[in-house]
Amino acid sequence: MESILIQAIVSGILLGLIYGLIGMGMNIIYGVMRVVNFAHGEFMMLAAYICYWLNRQYATNPLHSLIIIVPLFFGLGFLVYYLFVPRLLNSEDPEMASFLVFFGISLVLSSLILIIWGADPRGIPFPFKRVSVSIGEFFFPLGRLIAGGFCGIVILLLILLLFKTYLGKAIRAIIQNREAVSILGIDTHLLSAFSFGIGLLLVGLAGGLVILSFPAITPMMGSSYTLVAFVVVILGGLGTPLGALLGGFIFGLAENIGAVFMPTSLSPVIAFVLLITMILIRPQGILGEG
């Protein structure tokens, strides 16, 4: 029992890192633009399918595919920003308008993937020689260890960006006061587009790493990851990038520890229970300001 629990905790932390990465992307986008990216999970799914496709075509290791995913999704963020967001921010009800636009994008992405790759679950041959590593009496799946470790490094780099560079400080500042940033000589559109690029880059990375951690991807998985992003963001606090990391850990741990005590079929319920509990007791999230 004890060893199962320890294994669940480690898995939970590893998963939490991935969830944190997904949520941090969503939170940067929301914080900077006050736009909710309802297509967040679908963007992640797109990245996963691109990694799948590269693997089929060129037998690329998903970790190597990330070299393509990073610039591609960063650029996609710029494109999506300039195509939609300035118009949304000028509309009379930006939040409602952004809901419609990004819900639309999520449908387009899901359908696109369905058309190109069909409805059957897809997977890639495991790219490493061993499936799991044992430490003492414990066994850990290697895919998740690598994915989690990789997320950890990316999150560290992101924190360095946010707290040590001018650009990152400007991102934290624009989250707090958009107009004040513009009067200091900072181009808020360019900064927002950059932030959208970062947001999609993070979720793109998560997509590539998910294909390492889970055996199969399907055109339906997008919405469940959008839900993950929501739960993580609401747990940690809307618009606070570091909150999402915390939310990721809580969700990852709850899911894995929950699975020890409950049938797996109940695990989606955990997301909703966490979501509702948080909204009832602290709607602004753990690190959010009320």
Place this chain on the structure above:
Amino acid sequence: MSILSAKNIVVSYYGDISVLRDVSMEAKEGEITIIIGPNGAGKSTLLKTLYGLLRPKKGSIIYEGKDITGLKVHEFMKLGLAYVPQSRTVFPDLTVMENLELGSWILRHDKKKVNEALDYVFSFFPILDEKKNDKAKTLSGGQQKMLEVGRALLTKPKVLLLDEPTATLAPMLAKEIYSFLVRLRDEKTTIVLVDQNVRQAFEIANYIYVLELGENSTQGSKKEFEGKLKEVIKDWLNYDESH
């Protein structure tokens, strides 16, 4: 010589209702120009338009002889202007130092210049140096105002626009801000000051504009206003002798 001026500007927030109707003003180089008037006269709107946050429907903004009407807000600091709005604009969860660093955004590629700029600001407001590692939200109201003003000074602007910088400050602190503005003028910075503390602003002013209901009412040099200030402000609603 005029360094910044508004020529016959018409400004509205939305629709046909004009908040400024044919307003003109100019700031002379190295002087303190004050804009006074009752609440809702359009003083803040005028400053926002001078700094590009609002685009005039008619008329133009001229800076150093060039028409800068319609330029994007983020271009203004590069031109040598800076603006401290009436509303709070510190970034509360960033440290004092981080707030200041963002004020030096346009200098960011030149570390030496940034450090010089920081020293320059700390020479005016030593308290900011003492508290540089504290989050801005832990500062008192007066200190936050100093941070906003300091943040606008990092680029050593030629023209500084200030909207009611002393509105919420205790009298002692307000006095400090006014003597700071005088010092800044002595260093040849042009200042455009909107203020409700009419008497104190008048003390340091070179030139005065009075706005009423979105229109120029009276204007003149300090000398021309001497003695008739009371008369000018007599009819303003809400005017309180104790101000």
